[in-house]
Amino acid sequence: xxxxxxxxxxSYIMIKPDGVQRGLVGEIITRFERxxxxxxxxxxxxxxxxxxxEHYSELKExxxxxxxxxxxxxxxxVCMVWEGPGVIASARKLIGATNPLLAEPGTIRxxxxxxxxxxxxxGSDSPDNGEREIALWFKEGExxxxxxxxxxxxx
Ligand code: RTP
Ligand code: MG
Numbered sequence: 001x002x003x004x005x006x007x008x009x010x011s012y013i014m015i016k017p018d019g020v021q022r023g024l025v026g027e028i029i030t031r032f033e034r035x036x037x038x039x040x041x042x043x044x045x046x047x048x049x050x051x052x053x054e055h056y057s058e059l060k061e062x063x064x065x066x067x068x069x070x071x072x073x074x075x076x077x078v079c080m081v082w083e084g085p086g087v088i089a090s091a092r093k094l095i096g097a098t099n100p101l102l103a104e105p106g107t108i109r110x111x112x113x114x115x116x117x118x119x120x121x122x123g124s125d126s127p128d129n130g131e132r133e134i135a136l137w138f139k140e141g142e143x144x145x146x147x148x149x150x151x152x153x154x155x
């Protein structure tokens with residue numbers, strides 16, 4: 001028996017418009033699935049500007065904020081909730097550094113991106129922000145309660 005010591009968390013993961021346009025949806029979902037995390041919510045969605053602004057409100061003083069908001073509403077995104085032990089930090093490792101040129105090969109941004117302004121995917125940076133973002137992007141009733149059977153992962 002192996003006791004998981006990491007707290008079970010939820011992360012808001014979003015495939016940005018460039019990731020959807022480039023046909024990376026299946027590839028990205030595969031990476032989270034095979035890592036062992038559980039999908040609790042999933043939808044294709046055209047974000048309104050106000051939602052993109054609220055999502056990145058912590059960055060509103062940054063010079064790239066208007067461009068960032070335009071980018072996020074430039075086409076449909078795939079909104080996801082992934083759950084599991086330590087998923088917040090682990091997802092950010094799977095995703096890689098903000099600037100895809102600095103992201104390690106093997107990470108999503110390292111494998112598929114070139115520019116920070118088109119970096120394919122978003123992942124929550126803390127458990128609190130994860131819950132804040134999930135509440136922002138999903139309505140009551142859109143998330144599904146189910147348990148992924150881990151019998152074949154953990155001894
Ligand atoms: P995200 O929130 O999208 O997962 O990205 P992150 O944590 O790695 O980076 P963050 O600092 O939260 O920035 C949010 C997004 O803003 C765009 N950005 N552009 N041009 C720039 O220097 C620049 N810096 C950030 C990126 O799309 C980044 O993911
Ligand atoms: Mg961030």
